[in-house]
Amino acid sequence: MAVMQPKVDAVIVGMGWTGAIMAKELTDAGLRVVALERGPDRDTQPDFAYPKVVDELEGSVYRKFLQSLSQETLTIRHKIGDTAVPYRQIGSFKPGTGVGGAGSHWSGCHFRGLPEDLKLRSHVEQRYGRRFIPPEMTIQDFPVTYEDLEPHFDHFEHVCGTSGKAGVLNGVRQEGGNPFEGSRQRDYPLPPNRNYLGAEWFYKAAREAGYHAYPIPASNASGPYVNPYGCQMGPCNFCGFCSDYGCLNYAKASPNVCILPVLRLRKDFVLRTNAQVVRVNLDRARTRATGVTYLDAQGREVEQPADLVLLCAFSLYNVHLMLLSGIGKPYDPVANTGTVGRNYSYQGKSAVEMFFGEDVQANGFIGIGGGGTTMDDLNGKQLDNGKAGFVGGGIIWARQPGAGPVRGIAVPPGTPGWGSAWKRAIKESFRHSFYYEVQGACMSYRSHYLDLDPTYKDAFGRPLLRMTFDWHENEIKASQFLTGKALDMCKTLKPKAMSGEGWKTGSHYNVTIYQSTHTCGGAVMGDDPRTSALNRYLQSWDVPNVFAPGANAFPQNNGYNPTGIVGALTYWAAKAIREQYLKTPGALVHT
Amino acid sequence: MSEPKADSTENATHPLSRRSLVKGLALVPLAAVGLPGCSAAASDTSESADTPGERYTPTFFKAEEWAFIVAACDRLIPHDEHGPGAVELGVPEFIDRDMQTPYASGDIWYMQGPFVEAPPELGYQGRLTLRDILRVGLGAADAHCRRQFDGKTFAALEPAQQEAVLKSAESGELQLEGISSKVFFAELLAEVRNGYFSDPVHGGNKGMGSWKMIGYPGMRADYTDWVEVRDKPYPLPPVDLAGRRG
Numbered sequence: 001m002a003v004m005q006p007k008v009d010a011v012i013v014g015m016g017w018t019g020a021i022m023a024k025e026l027t028d029a030g031l032r033v034v035a036l037e038r039g040p041d042r043d044t045q046p047d048f049a050y051p052k053v054v055d056e057l058e059g060s061v062y063r064k065f066l067q068s069l070s071q072e073t074l075t076i077r078h079k080i081g082d083t084a085v086p087y088r089q090i091g092s093f094k095p096g097t098g099v100g101g102a103g104s105h106w107s108g109c110h111f112r113g114l115p116e117d118l119k120l121r122s123h124v125e126q127r128y129g130r131r132f133i134p135p136e137m138t139i140q141d142f143p144v145t146y147e148d149l150e151p152h153f154d155h156f157e158h159v160c161g162t163s164g165k166a167g168v169l170n171g172v173r174q175e176g177g178n179p180f181e182g183s184r185q186r187d188y189p190l191p192p193n194r195n196y197l198g199a200e201w202f203y204k205a206a207r208e209a210g211y212h213a214y215p216i217p218a219s220n221a222s223g224p225y226v227n228p229y230g231c232q233m234g235p236c237n238f239c240g241f242c243s244d245y246g247c248l249n250y251a252k253a254s255p256n257v258c259i260l261p262v263l264r265l266r267k268d269f270v271l272r273t274n275a276q277v278v279r280v281n282l283d284r285a286r287t288r289a290t291g292v293t294y295l296d297a298q299g300r301e302v303e304q305p306a307d308l309v310l311l312c313a314f315s316l317y318n319v320h321l322m323l324l325s326g327i328g329k330p331y332d333p334v335a336n337t338g339t340v341g342r343n344y345s346y347q348g349k350s351a352v353e354m355f356f357g358e359d360v361q362a363n364g365f366i367g368i369g370g371g372g373t374t375m376d377d378l379n380g381k382q383l384d385n386g387k388a389g390f391v392g393g394g395i396i397w398a399r400q401p402g403a404g405p406v407r408g409i410a411v412p413p414g415t416p417g418w419g420s421a422w423k424r425a426i427k428e429s430f431r432h433s434f435y436y437e438v439q440g441a442c443m444s445y446r447s448h449y450l451d452l453d454p455t456y457k458d459a460f461g462r463p464l465l466r467m468t469f470d471w472h473e474n475e476i477k478a479s480q481f482l483t484g485k486a487l488d489m490c491k492t493l494k495p496k497a498m499s500g501e502g503w504k505t506g507s508h509y510n511v512t513i514y515q516s517t518h519t520c521g522g523a524v525m526g527d528d529p530r531t532s533a534l535n536r537y538l539q540s541w542d543v544p545n546v547f548a549p550g551a552n553a554f555p556q557n558n559g560y561n562p563t564g565i566v567g568a569l570t571y572w573a574a575k576a577i578r579e580q581y582l583k584t585p586g587a588l589v590h591t
Numbered sequence: 592m593s594e595p596k597a598d599s600t601e602n603a604t605h606p607l608s609r610r611s612l613v614k615g616l617a618l619v620p621l622a623a624v625g626l627p628g629c630s631a632a633a634s635d636t637s638e639s640a641d642t643p644g645e646r647y648t649p650t651f652f653k654a655e656e657w658a659f660i661v662a663a664c665d666r667l668i669p670h671d672e673h674g675p676g677a678v679e680l681g682v683p684e685f686i687d688r689d690m691q692t693p694y695a696s697g698d699i700w701y702m703q704g705p706f707v708e709a710p711p712e713l714g715y716q717g718r719l720t721l722r723d724i725l726r727v728g729l730g731a732a733d734a735h736c737r738r739q740f741d742g743k744t745f746a747a748l749e750p751a752q753q754e755a756v757l758k759s760a761e762s763g764e765l766q767l768e769g770i771s772s773k774v775f776f777a778e779l780l781a782e783v784r785n786g787y788f789s790d791p792v793h794g795g796n797k798g799m800g801s802w803k804m805i806g807y808p809g810m811r812a813d814y815t816d817w818v819e820v821r822d823k824p825y826p827l828p829p830v831d832l833a834g835r836r837g
Binding site: 050051052054055056057061062063066068069070073076077078083085086087088089090091194195196197200235237238239240241248361363365366404405406409417418419420423424426427430431455456457508509510511512 | 666667668669671673674692694697698699700701702703705707709710711712713714715716754757761780783784785787788789790792793801802804805806807808810812813814815817818819820821822823824825832834
């Protein structure tokens with residue numbers, strides 16, 4: 001028999017970015033909120049304190065800040081009809097756990113969406129015709145526009161102390177920023193960070209190719225900062241332990257640094273850690289959630305009743321919980337019915353490594369997660385997809401989140417993996433090489449989806465989530481095109497040697513190599529309940545007192561990192577809850 | 592940062608067979624190599640002159656397994672003109688200790704069955720944890736060597752023969768009883784590299800030898816003053832987690 005907790009106004013599943021934003025907004029509105037986090041509590045002190053936090057073996061091999069897969073993971077297969085097998089070891093993506101979630105060990109790249117990317121289907125159809133979109137490609141417009149989200153993009157940047165340079169301010173182009181971005185009401189709260197060598201040279205290479213380089217918007221503070229909540233951030237010191245690590249410096253924006261200091265003082269906010277939510281409880285008609293059931297630290301079942309349920313777990317686990325709890329109708333790719341699990345998408349990445357002589361002090365150990373240089377000339381509406389022959393664009397960037405030798409040292413092509421020749425190569429390249437990367441959009445397809453695995457179970461006896469995904473010809477073409485452009489750019493820097501290639505035709509999604517943690521879709525937002533699990537306020541069409549903010553809401557993925565959109569969407573949804581839902585609980589959109 | 596202090600690892604015993612100890616010693620450098628980012632005096636510490644095998648008693652590996660690990664370390668990252676080898680930096684000690692961590696017994700891997708064959712792109716699908724991959728793998732590799740080389744174990748082979756065995760495992764060509772040689776080799780190499788490059792607190796990288804070789808400043812984690820410097824190499828030697836300077 002489950003222990004019964006007193007009912008609260010809202011229960012939040014997961015204490016990463018979306019959970020922290022929701023908790024802040026709902027307690028602001030006077031609600032009593034309980035947050036349930038499956039992992040441990042974490043804060044800068046003591047969890048990310050120097051020097052313990054910069055232990056590369058613990059951070060990048062034992063992966064102490066990431067989710068352990070021993071309790072929960074998913075299964076993956078390339079296509080319908082294959083047997084899916086478990087994602088047994090962390091490889092291509094890195095879900096977080098614990099207070100802060102992936103928002104504590106992210107890098108800090110903080111983009112807004114491009115206006116045209118938020119209405120992708122309309123944009124592509126208008127410009128290239130309906131027939132340009134392959135029939136199996138199920139891309140959709142976001143049901144919100146850039147203009148809808150602009151105030152929330154702006155606010156989230158100010159919560160995060162994002163460092164960057166505006167490219168378009170109230171419709172007027174600004175020198176030094178991204179000339180192709182949507183118009184913003186004001187500049188970033190902090191100026192761009194200083195450039196390491198690779199980021200500086202990117203300007204040179206981009207200029208030669210005729211591209212418009214600009215600083216990556218980075219939620220790694222370029223100076224001291226106090227956010228609108230009164231939370232303080234310190235300047236990034238380029239420590240080189242960003243991705244995979246919590247920030248030792250209060251410089252990288254995280255829920256822990258930017259929101260939780262306020263929440264922890266609120267008496268209407270209760271945070272329970274080591275609390276594993278196993279399902280959302282629904283009424284008999286499955287149209288109303290009554291709360292959630294979780295396992296406490298010891299493993300005892302506890303029921304937490306609530307009027308509102310906010311699914312704020314990592315995108316994949318939001319979808320998992322919806323499927324396990326019977327929220328909405330599971331997607332069936334054969335019958336093309338149902339919505340939960342539909343439109344899973346991902347992101348493409350490839351790197352071009354450049355090797356130089358001893359006179360080039362690239363110093364890859366100097367690192368800042370989000371800082372660097374990028375350009376949008378091959379992204380959004382700038383790219384002529386008709387000519388390029390695929391849907392979606394991407395960005396090329398200089399990034400240097402910090403290279404320690406345990407994380408691997410790149411060596412020129414043809415170098416053996418061990419022995420004296422390898423030693424010589426790592427010695428020559430460690431300080432004198434750097435890379436530029438391509439990050440490409442990923443479309444959604446009828447056969448790429450999430451459902452429950454028929455065989456494998458998690459430690460709590462529940463079926464694992466099953467992912468059916470592979471690179472489609474469209475994304476392979478995009479990878480080859482964009483990587484080709486990156487190679488052309490890199491050649492102008494005249495490295496001694498370089499390596500890098502797009503995906504080969506016919507190659508398959510490889511889960512063993514880190515690719516991107518930008519897993520998107522599966523419970524997407526839309527205007528049509530037949531093709532979306534959530535309405536434009538991230539509210540379940542089927543169970544209106546459940547909201548599911550996160551990258552799960554993206555109908556497809558673009559060339560940018562998702563966190564800026566995820567944060568803005570969460571503030572957008574919170575506003576709708578505060579201003580509309582709380583006055584008249586129920587569906588916010590009627591069809 | 593606190594001042595350098597003496598290495599506190601003092602478990603002095605003799606775990607190596609005489610033969611492999613002698614072999615190991617024969618590979619220890621006679622002359623110090625030129626290392627970037629540190630003075631000759633700084634690199635001439637007592638640690639880098641030690642043979643860690645002399646002082647460390649393995650508690651995970653049995654004697655024959657230990658001999659394999661030491662020999663494999665010596666082939667994978669040999670001492671040469673570029674810098675220190677894995678054996679002199681204590682990598683065997685690192686691996687022996689690492690095998691006894693939760694990580695090596697599957698703490699962060701999903702280890703439930705069923706275990707089925709799958710395309711390599713879908714990742715490792717075996718039922719062995721890391722420490723068992725190494726233990727089963729080196730046992731099988733030794734058994735192979737005994738069959739192939741008149742009863743000699745891997746550690747007893749000539750360096751060129753050892754290299755050939757490792758190359759054949761790396762490519763997956765080597766057929767081993769009970770385990771894929773490719774899986775075994777990949778994990779072995781990863782462990783050797785982890786021990787060679789991670790902080791000395793974990794047992795390898797004695798005296799920060801690998802960091803000095805490649806010019807890694809170690810755990811300094813503050814480069815505010817050097818982000819925009821282009822015309823000269825980073826000047827400071829490494830520090831480790833304990834605050835020692837290399």
